[in-house]
Amino acid sequence: MTATTRKSDKEKKPRTAPAEVRRAQLIDATITCISKYGISGTTLTGVTKEAGLSLGLVNFHFKSKDALLTETLNTLAAEHRDLWMKAIERDDLGAADKLTAIVEAQFHPRICSRKKLAVWFAFFGEAGHRKSYREHSSRFDIERQEICAGLCRQIIVEGAYTGPDPEGISMTMEAMFDGFWLNMLMYPATFTGKAAVAQVRTYLATLFPGHFNV
Amino acid sequence: MTATTRKSDKEKKPRTAPAEVRRAQLIDATITCISKYGISGTTLTGVTKEAGLSLGLVNFHFKSKDALLTETLNTLAAEHRDLWMKAIERDDLGAADKLTAIVEAQFHPRICSRKKLAVWFAFFGEAGHRKSYREHSSRFDIERQEICAGLCRQIIVEGAYTGPDPEGISMTMEAMFDGFWLNMLMYPATFTGKAAVAQVRTYLATLFPGHFNV
DNA sequence: CCATTGATTGAATGAGCATTCAGTGAAATT
DNA sequence: AATTTCACTGAATGCTCATTCAATCAATGG
Numbered sequence: 001m002t003a004t005t006r007k008s009d010k011e012k013k014p015r016t017a018p019a020e021v022r023r024a025q026l027i028d029a030t031i032t033c034i035s036k037y038g039i040s041g042t043t044l045t046g047v048t049k050e051a052g053l054s055l056g057l058v059n060f061h062f063k064s065k066d067a068l069l070t071e072t073l074n075t076l077a078a079e080h081r082d083l084w085m086k087a088i089e090r091d092d093l094g095a096a097d098k099l100t101a102i103v104e105a106q107f108h109p110r111i112c113s114r115k116k117l118a119v120w121f122a123f124f125g126e127a128g129h130r131k132s133y134r135e136h137s138s139r140f141d142i143e144r145q146e147i148c149a150g151l152c153r154q155i156i157v158e159g160a161y162t163g164p165d166p167e168g169i170s171m172t173m174e175a176m177f178d179g180f181w182l183n184m185l186m187y188p189a190t191f192t193g194k195a196a197v198a199q200v201r202t203y204l205a206t207l208f209p210g211h212f213n214v
Numbered sequence: 215m216t217a218t219t220r221k222s223d224k225e226k227k228p229r230t231a232p233a234e235v236r237r238a239q240l241i242d243a244t245i246t247c248i249s250k251y252g253i254s255g256t257t258l259t260g261v262t263k264e265a266g267l268s269l270g271l272v273n274f275h276f277k278s279k280d281a282l283l284t285e286t287l288n289t290l291a292a293e294h295r296d297l298w299m300k301a302i303e304r305d306d307l308g309a310a311d312k313l314t315a316i317v318e319a320q321f322h323p324r325i326c327s328r329k330k331l332a333v334w335f336a337f338f339g340e341a342g343h344r345k346s347y348r349e350h351s352s353r354f355d356i357e358r359q360e361i362c363a364g365l366c367r368q369i370i371v372e373g374a375y376t377g378p379d380p381e382g383i384s385m386t387m388e389a390m391f392d393g394f395w396l397n398m399l400m401y402p403a404t405f406t407g408k409a410a411v412a413q414v415r416t417y418l419a420t421l422f423p424g425h426f427n428v
Numbered sequence: 429c430c431a432t433t434g435a436t437t438g439a440a441t442g443a444g445c446a447t448t449c450a451g452t453g454a455a456a457t458t
Numbered sequence: 459a460a461t462t463t464c465a466c467t468g469a470a471t472g473c474t475c476a477t478t479c480a481a482t483c484a485a486t487g488g
Contacts, residue, residue, distance in 0.1 A: 015454065016465045038343050040254035043445060054467045059447060061465095118342030125339020127400060128332030129252050134400055141400075171405065172413045175393030182392045183385070186341060186348055186355075191385065199386045206420050229484060230435050257475060268437045273477060275435095430488085437482070448471075458461070 022061050023071075025051045030072045035118040039069065039126060073123050074136060080111050081140045088147070095154040096204075096211040102148060103200045106177045107193035117185040145170045159210045169207065176200050236275050237285075239265045244286045249332040253283065253340060287337050288350060294325050295354045302361070309368040310418075310425040316362060317414045320391045321407035331399040359384050373424045383421065390414055 029051035033042040044058045044065055062068040084105035088098040105111065127133040152166035180196035198214075205212035243265035247256040258272045258279055276282040298319035302312040319325065326334075341347040366380035394410035412428075419426035 019465085022465085036343055038340050040340075041343070044447085045445075055446095055469095056448085056467055057465085060467095065446060114342075121335070121342060122339040124396060124400075125336040126252050126254075128328075128335055129250055129255070138401065168413055168416065171397070171409070172390065172417065175390050175397055175405075175410070175413070176386065177393065178396045179389030179391065179393030182338060182396070183389055186338075186352065195385070196389070199382055199389070202382065203386065203417070233435090236435090258477085259475075269439095269476095270437060270478085271435085279476060431486100432488095433484100433486080435482105435484085437480105439479095439481105441476105441478075443475090443477105445474085446472100449469100450467105451469105452465105452467075454463100454465085456461100456463075458459100 019061060022053070022057065025053065026058060026061060026068060027072050027075050030068055031076070031115065031119050034072070034122050035115040039122045042069075044068075069123075070132065070136075072119070073133060076116060076119060077137060077140050080105070081144075083108060083111060084144065095151045095158065096208070099148065099151045099155070099204065100201065100212075102144065102151075103173075103177075103197055103204075107180070107196045109193060112181060112184060112193060114185065114188060117181055121182065121185055141174065145174050148173055155208050155211050159208055161208060161210075164207050172203070173200065176203065233275060236267070236271065239267065240272060240275060240282060241286050241289050244282055245290070245329065245333050248286070248336050249329040253336045256283075258282075284346065284350075286333070287347060290330060290333060291351060291354050294319070295358075297322060297325060298358065309365045309372065310422070313362065313365045313369070313418065314415065314426075316358065316365075317387075317391075317411055317418075321394070321410045323407065326395055326398060326407060328399065328402060331395055335396065335399055355388065359388050362387055369422050369425050373422055375422060375424075378421050386417075387414065390417065 026047060029047045030042065032050055033046050037046065045055055047068070048055050048057060058065065058068055062071065084102045087101035087105055093101065123133055123137075127137065149166045149170035152164070152169045155161070156164060156166060176196075176199070180191060180199070183191040184193065184196065201212055202214050205214045240261060243261045244256065246264050247260050251260065259269055261282070262269050262271060272279065272282055276285065298316045301315035301319055307315065337347055337351075341351065363380045363384035366378070366383045369375070370378060370380060390410075390413070394405060394413070397405040398407065398410065415426055416428050419428045
């Protein structure tokens, strides 16, 4: 049907593609491989096979295997950060709505599919001895935690709540985020994203009954 | 000073030791290595060097490297389970005390030193693709979660609390346990075991004001 | 003492893997 | 059409590592 006209059909994959496309393909394949085989079981041969590309391409587009892994982590982190950041940028939202948006982003299916959770925890597993993983991760985590604390502070003022300490609450929220993630990875039958959101909102409703209803 | 009398000084390490001792030595060394280099960076050469034993001993006392890793995980899990189980076995404790004991065991220094946390998360990182790790871990986790739910149920009856759902609370506690562990590993300066216990107790005090005081 | 048993040693083996690089081929430029 | 450029290929290289095993050594029993 189609001749060699390259305009009409984008399905014809050309032998060569822009670097950005290749890098994205390789990062995608890396996510798939890590989720299937873990970081230690992820080989460049496996990644390139998964991506349908040839072995040498990784070291052509990335400095090393290590660089590929780091960029994979950064990609996941940026995707997550984008999602909650976009969600709270709207000026018409109140503090409680923004807090809810952050919670919902944390458990959004795009962010915490089993596949991606497996990758996150594969990296957390290495983070114990790899400062670089910890440092990158931490920037976004600290940012989010501070924003949550700020929102809590605002809610406390609005509702004239006594007792709750915004830093403690944001620390606890952070722990609940990671903890539900781990439990969703380990026991997907018992722990779901919807249930996690509900539990965190229940927690917030207990603290701020005037701002959240379960 | 000391001659070759083997009675008085137990410091003289004999060339040979009972299998249980060697196994324990190797498991200890494995914990150290994993915390330093991660699971992928842990080699039998490294483990035996750390233990001051010779390379071949691992495959003499364990079926394989994999068996060594599995038994290391089991050892950690059993140590933790023993601690909280012993703590709640006393009949004179009320439900709230037992719940507190479980929380304190979770963040006991012996259980969640940075070193051991690094090992736990190294295993969690592999758990995504290794059913065997998930399965073993899960037995104790589910057991603990059910006991927590039972204790909550008892507290709810005692205090005639309305609203809180024991299963939800125990799920949230489980998430807080794991989440604080991860944050203690990643940000030891911000997250400490003491603070984690305090936060969990604050959570419980909000739910059960008659049973817990912050 | 000698023999036997069982723990211990570490060199040798072989498999797996990241990385390199000389070469291929297709597009872009002349 | 010839040349240059650049993405791409995959065999070859050299290293690391788990596992094996023949030899060693110490204790125990005869």
